[in-house]
Amino acid sequence: MTTEQIEKNYAVAKARYAELGIDTDKAMETLGKTPISLHCWQADDVVGFERNDALSGGIQTTGNYPGRARNLEEVRRDLEKVQSLLAGTFRVNLHETYGDFGGKFVDRDEVEPKHFEGWMQWAKEHGFKLDFNSTSFSHPKSGYLSLANPDKAIRDFWIEHTKRCRRIADAMGKYQGDPCIMNIWVHDGLKDYTVERYRYRRILKESLDEILADQLPDMKDCLEAKLFGIGMEAYTVGSHDFYAGYCSKNNVIYTLDTGHYEPTENVADIVSSLLLYVPELMLHVSRPMHWDSDHVTLFDDKTRDLFSELVRAGALDRAHIGLDYFDASINRIGAYIVGVRAAQKSLLQALLEPLGTLREYEDEGRWFERLALLEELKTLPFGAVFDYYNLKNGAPVGEAYIAEVDQYEKEVLSKRG
Ligand code: RNT
Numbered sequence: 479m480t481t482e483q484i485e486k487n488y489a490v491a492k493a494r495y496a497e498l499g500i501d502t503d504k505a506m507e508t509l510g511k512t513p514i515s516l517h518c519w520q521a522d523d524v525v526g527f528e529r530n531d532a533l534s535g536g537i538q539t540t541g542n543y544p545g546r547a548r549n550l551e552e553v554r555r556d557l558e559k560v561q562s563l564l565a566g567t568f569r570v571n572l573h574e575t576y577g578d579f580g581g582k583f584v585d586r587d588e589v590e591p592k593h594f595e596g597w598m599q600w601a602k603e604h605g606f607k608l609d610f611n612s613t614s615f616s617h618p619k620s621g622y623l624s625l626a627n628p629d630k631a632i633r634d635f636w637i638e639h640t641k642r643c644r645r646i647a648d649a650m651g652k653y654q655g656d657p658c659i660m661n662i663w664v665h666d667g668l669k670d671y672t673v674e675r676y677r678y679r680r681i682l683k684e685s686l687d688e689i690l691a692d693q694l695p696d697m698k699d700c701l702e703a704k705l706f707g708i709g710m711e712a713y714t715v716g717s718h719d720f721y722a723g724y725c726s727k728n729n730v731i732y733t734l735d736t737g738h739y740e741p742t743e744n745v746a747d748i749v750s751s752l753l754l755y756v757p758e759l760m761l762h763v764s765r766p767m768h769w770d771s772d773h774v775t776l777f778d779d780k781t782r783d784l785f786s787e788l789v790r791a792g793a794l795d796r797a798h799i800g801l802d803y804f805d806a807s808i809n810r811i812g813a814y815i816v817g818v819r820a821a822q823k824s825l826l827q828a829l830l831e832p833l834g835t836l837r838e839y840e841d842e843g844r845w846f847e848r849l850a851l852l853e854e855l856k857t858l859p860f861g862a863v864f865d866y867y868n869l870k871n872g873a874p875v876g877e878a879y880i881a882e883v884d885q886y887e888k889e890v891l892s893k894r895g
């Protein structure tokens with residue numbers, strides 16, 4: 479498509495949406511300034527730089543597509559490439575295992591802000607803000623239980639780790655002049671039936687109370703619930719109910735990962751209930767396939783529904799949008815672009831909804847009209863708006879990024895051993 483065609487299509491789309499009272503320029507502006515947090519772990523299959531070991535803790539990457547980032551420089555280079563192919567405001571979401579350990583072994587209870595200074599500088603140079611995650615998995619002390627472990631020595635190790643991570647997040651937030659969102663997800667769970675459900679949950683609650691006791695001004699905590707992990711099918715300590723209760727009671731941000739609910743559950747429907755009781759949400763937008771498979775996020779009904787819900791609930795400023803998937807079976811840079819564009823399309827389409835009219839219909843009991851308009855909105859020329867948004871912001875339009883990803887693969891990724 480030529481620039482002229484993209485502009486012409488946009489003019490038509492703009493006029494069409496205007497008929498419904500929608501300002502497409504305003505929608506693009508909101509899209510452009512709504513941050514999306516890029517999860518660093520898609521670049522290297524969640525391996526990190528601590529011990530270069532296999533992933534454990536109930537999550538799994540499958541596939542061995544060539545080109546995995548093998549070190550810090552490669553992860554950064556890949557993220558820079560991803561940024562260059564997208565339009566918008568981006569953050570980078572790091573795990574503790576991605577620290578700059580300078581070739582030395584730094585255990586999880588020894589990590590310090592200095593191990594992330596390089597990341598802070600790099601992020602600043604490239605216009606990113608950082609988010610952070612403590613890391614309970616892929617460690618000899620991970621086992622089945624970390625923060626919920628009855629063994630005090632193991633529990634204390636993870637409490638110390640998590641406290642340190644909060645201080646790192648606080649240092650990041652201070653450096654970037656914007657709170658760093660720190661997610662705590664622990665894999666704690668059991669393979670088979672337990673008679674101690676209550677006990678482990680009580681221990682996890684006590685560990686969290688201890689970890690969250692310090693007030694840190696430049697970071698925000700969020701807690702991620704989960705249904706189950708691989709090899710931990712019988713019981714997950716940090717279930718939805720556990721964290722919904724904990725976050726409501728303690729005014730903590732709840733992390734909603736779209737892969738962590740029953741397959742037939744509508745995750746979009748959870749948003750409004752949570753928002754009435756927790757201060758904010760952190761989203762891990764993913765794509766579960768039968769289970770928490772962490773496939774690349776798509777512009778599908780579930781994702782669209784989720785973003786519509788944020789807009790309809792007026793909650794864009796109470797939601798931190800992040801992605802969370804790790805597909806090792808396809809070009810990893812391409813995986814980022816497909817997922818981010820899917821989230822952006824979902825948000826843009828949500829922003830282009832004539833909510834005023836729909837709400838009037840609803841109030842007046844005109845339910846046929848509501849249904850019909852919702853149905854017609856689906857085929858409005860929203861793609862032309864998204865194309866123009868990318869054009870205007872200097873990003874590849876439509877499928878043009880495919881060739882660029884292929885080129886990067888040829889020049890960079892294929893040369894990685
Ligand atoms: C695991 C959680 C968690 C992880 C990352 C790597 O089920 O979704 O968010 O994916 O921390």
Ligand code: ZN
Pocket residue numbers: 702735762802
């Ligand atoms: Zn997640």
